[in-house]
Amino acid sequence: MRCYRCGATLSSDDFCTACGADVKLYKRIVKLSNSFYNEGLRKAKVRDLSGAVESLKQSLKCNKNNVEARNLLGLVYFEMGETVQALSEWIISKNIRSKKNIADDFMAELQDNTGKLTTIDQTIKKYNQALSYANQDSIDLAIIQLKKIVSMNPKLLAAYQLLALCYIKTEQWDRARRIILRACKLDTNNTTLKYYLREVERVMSERADGGGDTRNFHHEDAFTYQSGNETIIQPINERERSGSFTVLNIIIGLIVGAAIMWFLVLPARIQSARSDTQDQLQETSDELTSRNADIGELEKRVEALQEDNEKLKEQLSGFTSDSGLMNNYNYLMQAAQEFMEHPEDAKRAAEILSNIDPSSVSEDSVGVSKEFADLYRYMSNVVSQQAARTMLDDGEKKYNEGNYSAAIELLEDAVLFAPDSDEALYYLAQSYIHDNNESQGRMLLNQLITKFPDSRYAQRAGEYLSSGVETAEPTETAEPTETAEGDAD
């Protein structure tokens, strides 16, 4: 114990040895506070909560700094469901002694369990609402609310008391008694509860003795007896009915049973069966819809695959038809083979190459590789040039021999393979003229002049057309192999 003035530890003397203050009265007050605390603790141990509250309050009135008394008071409040009061006491206690205080544990436990704290808060709000209902004379609403509260928070003593009072108000004596007894298990010596219980039992006893109303058994219908503290109210058996009454009751029972079957059970069964059928129908319909959707999707896929198949067939025919790529490949191979075996006879290779359509072997064409196109261009140029040269030589030879029809045949081919050869065109025209087809010959000469205006053969053609006499070929340009520029490129 410390001096209230200087804080020094006090001895057994009635004065402070440090500052000399009179501490006799102070010591007695502290002892009185501790005595109340002990009394409160004893009451709390036997669940006399309201008594413990009174004692602990007295203890704190003597010494507000009695931390143990304050903590216990908070605990008792908490046990009575008055959580806010409990928290107040613990917080004040914590303020007085900040370290080594069990109030810390109490508050931590409560704060950790937020769900419980929320429930407590809800029940407090509901209790206040129920109290408001009771004040507005809405007892039934208050009872409903209070019943919920005691189920949610079975410690809230105030709710039990108010519920008991509401039951008493509505003369539900038995229920009032039961709820009071439940509350008495929480707080064994609560004055209010004891008062209510005494009154309820008095009224119940009076009513059982003969003054009761319709809520309790009439004296003629029941008799009561005491079993310990319990008052047992037992109805008196009615006299036995006659046999005809029994038969009548059975018949009425059968009729009522049949009516229940007809009006309640059968419609429910029929409704249930209909509902099942409807569900099955709906399920089947859903399945059918799903299947139809699947079929539609598959049909679309089949159509797409057929289209792909047609395209592939077209592509395949493009490769394998007479004018297809495969044949072009074959012709090119044959021409190359022919040219390699008989390089002096390019005419045969040229004839084979002529089977290939030039427009179908460009690099832009589908399926034509660059290598194929290059080889075709090379073969076409070399073979055509060489074949044209050979045929031109042969044609000139025949022309000089005077075999003009043979010369025409050879020179026609020469012009075909080398359309830019002015020499071949000139000798072809002269061959026609000498073969008595002057009109065709003159037409070709005019074509020569138009097509190759700077050529020496064009000059000779012009002289022939003006004089009608063929001029001799100049000796320095007598080589018959000359062709126009770009011919063999």
Added chain:
Amino acid sequence: MIDFEEELKKFHPLPEVDEVEDAIRNHDVSDMMDVLMALMEGRSE
């Protein structure tokens, strides 16, 4: 006989959890020590 109205007057709304600060603020913490101290101070003066 229990008088419902009179008994009902004894019931008061419980403070809710968020009103704990008000409950502490309104808490009467004076005790006999305070009275004693006041008496002592009065006597010394």
